[in-house]
Amino acid sequence: MSGAPATIKDIARLLGISVSTVSRALKDHPDISADTKEKVNETARRLNYRPNALALGLKSSKSNTIGVIIPEIVHFFFSSVISGIEDAAYETGYNVMVCQTNEMYERETMVAKALLDHRVDGVLVSVAKTSTKFDHLTLLQDNGIPLVFFDRVCAFIETDAVVVDDYKGAYMASEHLISVGCRNIVHLSAPENLLIGKLRKVGYCRALEDNNLQVDPYNIYLCDTSEKVEEKIGRILDRHPRPDGFFAVNDSTAIAVIQHIKKAGLKVPEDIAVVGFGDGPVATICSPTLTTIEQNGYEIGYEAMRFLLDRINKGITAIVARKKVFAPVLVKRESTARRFENR
Amino acid sequence: MSGAPATIKDIARLLGISVSTVSRALKDHPDISADTKEKVNETARRLNYRPNALALGLKSSKSNTIGVIIPEIVHFFFSSVISGIEDAAYETGYNVMVCQTNEMYERETMVAKALLDHRVDGVLVSVAKTSTKFDHLTLLQDNGIPLVFFDRVCAFIETDAVVVDDYKGAYMASEHLISVGCRNIVHLSAPENLLIGKLRKVGYCRALEDNNLQVDPYNIYLCDTSEKVEEKIGRILDRHPRPDGFFAVNDSTAIAVIQHIKKAGLKVPEDIAVVGFGDGPVATICSPTLTTIEQNGYEIGYEAMRFLLDRINKGITAIVARKKVFAPVLVKRESTARRFENR
């Protein structure tokens, strides 16, 4: 059989008592006689009664659901984040609505509204590459829905955020390249309107400056996917003098670079050293294995959810904006090895 | 400011008209005067009015939300599936609640109940490795919530399913190994209680039999993660005669095998050829690149969502159980190359 779910009314009718009695019995209210409780619970079990979360939510203005706005699910980092969020939510009885924007501003605004419609208790956001306006996010706040950013923070909105130290990670990555002997380092960067893009670029620049290397603007390319690498790598490798190091804004870009370098008959790291950012599983699968900056997505997701729960429980404005900044860790592997002696 | 979201009542009060008029005006009911509509819409815009999906859901018994039960989000295949589901849902105005079970039966039952509580309009499921009872899923059906399986089907429940042809894929993979000269092929399998585990194993066995090779039960290991490979690979490579081919139930297991073979000083594919299942991005990143069976997660998710929408719209029982079986494609790469001449 496949009928509609049982309600408190069904139980009341079956037992010839009122719905309020049933309601109280189900939540073990002290006023209700043991006998009645017994009967109610038995019937509830028999009917597979489950409270209607929609009704509960309507009554209490709490949906017990949180929303996640994420650029693309199919990336190790982002799926790790979701996994962390999901586990933290499960532990605390929340459900998670996941919305992917596919990096589109328009879609980001749509899903933000959908989450508002559903009266989610809070939202975790990592903004899309193309988002430059953020009214859709302040709209959520204006409606009493707390926001927490992870990874891709929006600088114009004052709220909690959980990130790795992008600046420092980039600095470490770049300095490591210098320490293994690179002097002509290319940075493959993400768009500047993403804070991570900007910070990682600044980290790169500063590392060069601090080591008395000239920052050549022509050594910085907007290039953050393997497709873009495909497009631009030829031109980059043809430059004179040829770059001897790459710091890529993420692992998949770094690996695409390695593959093209190898295809061009050059060697990593002997001719060109490469560092990525993220430390996904691919970093140990590619060959040579990839030196990269660790970025623990699971932890980031988990902590972001903890922040959000605080805000949900203590009131959206009760807390001053907090940042959780994970210290980046440089994981050295083959793509910068052999050059270590130069250090 | 961050107040509670505006309601239809707020608009009514502000305009000094009744809520029913507002409701009708907002949905462009023909009865309402252009003038009133104008005023209502203007006020709605000004207040950022958004209909309360909880109230709507309560009234209509439709939450406009679907649930997804998935073993682990952090796998390329599963995250691709979610991405496909998510896109299909977005196109049709549905929201997606994602629940990961971490392969635990107990958690699977919990999330199934949570989805029932939220009165989701339908559920997409890929069962956990450890699930052998399925009352929690029939519970959903009994409550009028349609179910569609993807990838990890439950054989005991009669409903739609979207999968690749696991049997055939495994058959092709194994036969390919034979065709490149392997005669002593190990199969690293998933648990038998998973239909995919069983079918892939049967495909392997049948391919051997059809090619006059003995199926040696000792050549079949329960080993479906890189951790388990770590544990068992030593023993397997020490066997005499040494295996000359591996068919692994998924890519990450296959790649772990390749890495260990290389570490043991043997060559892939010259000494041992390896085939995986899934064709994730890692298959082209590892070295040698991995021959594997394509399994398009995005398509599977997208189609599963289409099936589910049909069932939601036409009534849960109106349709006889349909299976969408994607034809597997063997993608030949280096991990079985060079041996091609033997074909």
Next chain:
DNA sequence: TTGTAAGCGTTATCAG
């Protein structure tokens, strides 16, 4: 110890 009724936000059915 139990029942009645109002209300959460919305829509549909009746009346005007």
Next chain:
DNA sequence: CTGATAACGCTTACAA
């Protein structure tokens, strides 16, 4: 053209 009112499932004063 517009307004009451009931209902969706549930909780919670307030009565009894």
